[in-house]
Amino acid sequence: MVGFGAAGLLVVALIVALVVVAAGGGSGGASGEAASEVLPDGGSVPEQQEFDLAAAARAAGCQLRSSRPTDRTHTRTLETRVNYPTNPPTSGRHYAFPADDGAYTEAPQDEELVHTLEHGRVIVWFNPRLSEDQRADLKAFFDEDDYQMVLAPRRNMRYDVAASAWSRDPEPNGTGRLLLCRRMTPEIFDALRTFRDEHRSNGPEAIP
Numbered sequence: 310m311v312g313f314g315a316a317g318l319l320v321v322a323l324i325v326a327l328v329v330v331a332a333g334g335g336s337g338g339a340s341g342e343a344a345s346e347v348l349p350d351g352g353s354v355p356e357q358q359e360f361d362l363a364a365a366a367r368a369a370g371c372q373l374r375s376s377r378p379t380d381r382t383h384t385r386t387l388e389t390r391v392n393y394p395t396n397p398p399t400s401g402r403h404y405a406f407p408a409d410d411g412a413y414t415e416a417p418q419d420e421e422l423v424h425t426l427e428h429g430r431v432i433v434w435f436n437p438r439l440s441e442d443q444r445a446d447l448k449a450f451f452d453e454d455d456y457q458m459v460l461a462p463r464r465n466m467r468y469d470v471a472a473s474a475w476s477r478d479p480e481p482n483g484t485g486r487l488l489l490c491r492r493m494t495p496e497i498f499d500a501l502r503t504f505r506d507e508h509r510s511n512g513p514e515a516i517p
Contacts, residue, residue, distance in 0.1 A: 347414040347437065347462065352445030354453060354498045362503040366488060369496035374487040376400070378475075381427065381482055381513065387418055396466050397434045398423050399485025400475045408459065412451050416461035425459060426475040426485075429512030431505045434463040434471045443469075443493050450498055457509050469493040472501055474508035483513045 359365040366373050378400035384391065391402050398419050407424035408417040416422065422432060435447050447470070451460040463471070472488040488504045490497050 344414050347444065348412055348448040348460070349441055349445040350448065352442065352447070352449035354446055354450045355495055357499055357502055359496075359499040360503060362500075362507050365496070365499040365503045369490055369494055369500040370492060371488050371490040371497065371500050374489065376485045376487075378482045378485055383424075384420060387420060389420070390418075391420055391423075393419060393423070395473075395485065395487060397432070397463055397471050397473050397487070398426075399473045399487055400426065400483065401485075403427065410455070410457060410459055412448060412455070412460040413462070416463060422459065422461070423475075426473060427512050427514050428457075428516035429475075429510045429514070430457045430459055431472060431474045431509050432459040432461060433501060433505075434461055434466065434468075434473070436466065436469050437462040437464055439469060439493060446498075450501060454505070458505065467491065470497055470501070472504045474504070475512050476508055477511055477513045481513070 359368060363373065374395070376395055376399060380402045382402050383405040384402060385405055387404055393401055401423060403423035404418065404420035405424070406421065407428055408421040410425070410430060426432060433447065433451065435444065447460065451458060468489050468491050470490045470493050474486040476484045476486055478484060486508055488500060490500065
């Protein structure tokens with residue numbers, strides 16, 4: 310009887326777990342209406358006109374910056390916070406487990422996202438105060454090519470939109486890369502595209 314009771318409890322626990330997983334969904338822990346409010350569908354992006362990163366950044370009124378990290382070690386708990394020298398962060402000490410690729414309605418901790426950058430991802434950050442149409446356009450940009458990409462809100466930055474990456478050169482610590490855009494304009498999408506194409510899949514750790 311004890312054996313049957315234990316088996317029954319395991320079955321119930323498994324069913325509950327499956328229900329929780331099925332009810333989750335959505336990026337950044339949000340689903341349904343909550344997710345659509347932050348990153349609504351129905352946006353659009355203009356066709357690419359500029360294919361040079363520096364020229365695209367100038368046309369969009371964005372700045373390109375780089376920095377040299379001195380540390381690639383891991384923290385073992387998310388309670389350990391790292392004081393990154395740039396906002397948004399690009400590189401440095403980070404949590405042992407990276408954030409997943411995807412479009413987030415709530416951003417993971419910086420320490421998780423920096424590990425994602427180390428794996429060659431590009432993160433596009435947006436100020437959640439952008440209009441609904443602007444956020445929909447950024448979601449359309451993400452959906453256009455989401456391979457090794459992250460889209461995440463960031464409230465405490467001075468920019469409408471930014472992008473970050475972590476290049477592998479020079480070894481061993483590489484170079485942190487930033488695209489910083491104070492105002493969102495139609496030209497920003499070519500700046501994001503060229504930044505993405507320049508830096509994606511080029512992190513210090515080559516992870517598919």
